[in-house]
Amino acid sequence: MPTNTEDIRASVSKDITALQQEVSRLQKMISAQGAEAYYEVRDRAGKAYDESLPRARNAVAQLRAESKAAAGAAREHAAATTTALALAGALGFLAGYLMSGYQQPEPRNWWR
Numbered sequence: 001m002p003t004n005t006e007d008i009r010a011s012v013s014k015d016i017t018a019l020q021q022e023v024s025r026l027q028k029m030i031s032a033q034g035a036e037a038y039y040e041v042r043d044r045a046g047k048a049y050d051e052s053l054p055r056a057r058n059a060v061a062q063l064r065a066e067s068k069a070a071a072g073a074a075r076e077h078a079a080a081t082t083t084a085l086a087l088a089g090a091l092g093f094l095a096g097y098l099m100s101g102y103q104q105p106e107p108r109n110w111w112r
Contacts, residue, residue: 074081
């Protein structure tokens with residue numbers, strides 16, 4: 001014998017309430033796991049930053065010293081610097097000129 005509509009509505013309402021509670025529980029669980037993962041990643045990134053900062057500062061200091069030394073050497077030997085730069089430019093031009101004459105084989109299309 002079929003049950004009346006009130007019984008069906010009550011049953012469906014009870015199921016919906018149970019599903020809403022389960023969804024709420026799952027949302028809280030996912031939120032807690034996401035927060036935990038966020039803090040873990042943040043801590044790891046902070047540690048990596050703290051470990052790399054002294055190395056980066058040392059590298060910057062070395063680059064500054066090297067660039068000052070190179071600039072000083074270039075000032076002391078201006079003629080040699082100009083000759084080296086002109087030679088490098090000429091070699092670059094020659095390489096570009098030679099490469100421009102090189103022809104690439106025509107690509108084969110997949111349908112041929």
